[in-house]
Amino acid sequence: MIQFNHVSKRYAQGHDALKDVNFTLATGEMAFLTGHSGAGKSTLLKLIMLMERPSAGQIQVGEQQLNALGRRDIPYLRRSIGVVFQNHQLLFDRSVFDNILLPLQISGFAPDDAARRVRAALDKVGLLTKEKMSPLALSSGEQQRIGIARAIVHKPKILLADEPTGNLDPQLSAEIMQLFTQFNRVGTTVLIASHDIALIRSMGRRVLTLQSGRLLSDG
């Protein structure tokens, strides 16, 4: 589903964020991406959704060679991926409901169908009662769960999460991980960046470890 072939990423300032990264994530697989702060976890996820372009190497997502995708194709790639962002990326000028609705509006869902899906997603993250509130009025843990609901509302084939449990207490973190496992069970390919080693261990899944941009261990 996701394949990296000798991928390197050098930022404009000359910093090498990723160096010769190779790995393959099979369809329906669930894996963790770990490493110290600044190791390149976010960079790797950004490459998958073409927020950044690799300096060298090839990335394949589904049947798409990302190098072959032009600017105009990027939106369609992103619609096939659900992303939980490290900094939520929620909009504070609208309700929780409208935040989660956004990807569906963009993909052109009919309003009643979209509303049903938004409520289903809210129900999954346990925030059904807060749909009319502003994200500003929510705790940062709740905001994170809104971000998760938005990432899964259109049932993407791939789910990427960047520190999805960063602001959550251990119990909530475990619940969120349960949620990801659930998605994975229905066939979603899941890649989660996290440095919560204990939590990752407890999951017993494949772990990709980055160190200063290099992929150390894969297993």
Place this chain on the structure above:
Amino acid sequence: MDKKRGAVRVQPTPKPVAEPKGPRGAEHHHIDRKGHSDNWRRHHVDVCKSALRKLLTTPVASAMTIAVLAIALTLPGFLFSALDNMRTIATGWEGETRISLYLQPSLSDADADRFGRQLMLRDDIAAIDMISREQGLREFARISGFSDVLDTLSDNPLPAVVVLMPTATSTKDLGLLRASFEALPEVDEAVLDMEWLQRLQAIMGLASRAVYVLGVLLGLTVLLVIGNTIRVAIESRRDEIVVSKLVGATDAWVRRPFLYTGFWYGLIAALVAWVSIQAAWLMLEQPVEQLAQLYRSHYQLQGLGLMGSLWLFICSVLLGWAGAGLAVHRHLRDIEPQ
């Protein structure tokens, strides 16, 4: 993963249209299309409405912008319709252009009469009025009150005059005609009593140039004002644009609300300008009526008229849309998620 649809597009997992219920194939495809175009149309209506709603949520700022736009539209709109009115007046008078032929004084009355009859056969002359030397003298005496003096004159000093109404209306044709008459041996002098009209037309030519230049400049103003307003709007909705792009919004999707905002600005500004122009003409109606009466004429002022109004609205909406398009083109690309 997904079936490949186009050359490179990745298909989003759930179909954004109604699930197929009937048999697959042509019919299913048809439902698909219809569902899709329905969604598309609804999306446009939604965006259009919410763009208007957003304008109304900042009424003061929007009103200021619209006032500036309306002024920039009212001025050329009013001047264009003023030009139209003047053109109507000028052409109305042009039909009454006359050429007076002062015949050679040596010409006998009989010759003058024959010359007049010849002219009547020409088809570039609509009507002819002969004023014989005798008639001329009588007329002059009546008007001037110098009949006593004239009685003492042994000889009639006045030439015979032929006043004719040419069929030609353009200044150029009339000029040529006048010259050709003057070249006739019987004619001493041919006078076109329209020099003032030529002057008027020259002035109007100049005025219309000036109005066009002004129109272009103020059109540019509309474009820039809307462009700048949209630029500010883009800046203030930066987060929304970033997030939308992150969850798969196309450039067209991101652009759309701003284009509709430009459209609304153009439309509302045109409406305000239209009302002010018509109000200005209404205010001028009475004075113009009085002025026309002084000239023993009747003139009905024309406002913008249907064509003028149409032009105003089309130009304004297009300018609004184009101004927004320019701003969007310049600034949206710069906003990329980091």
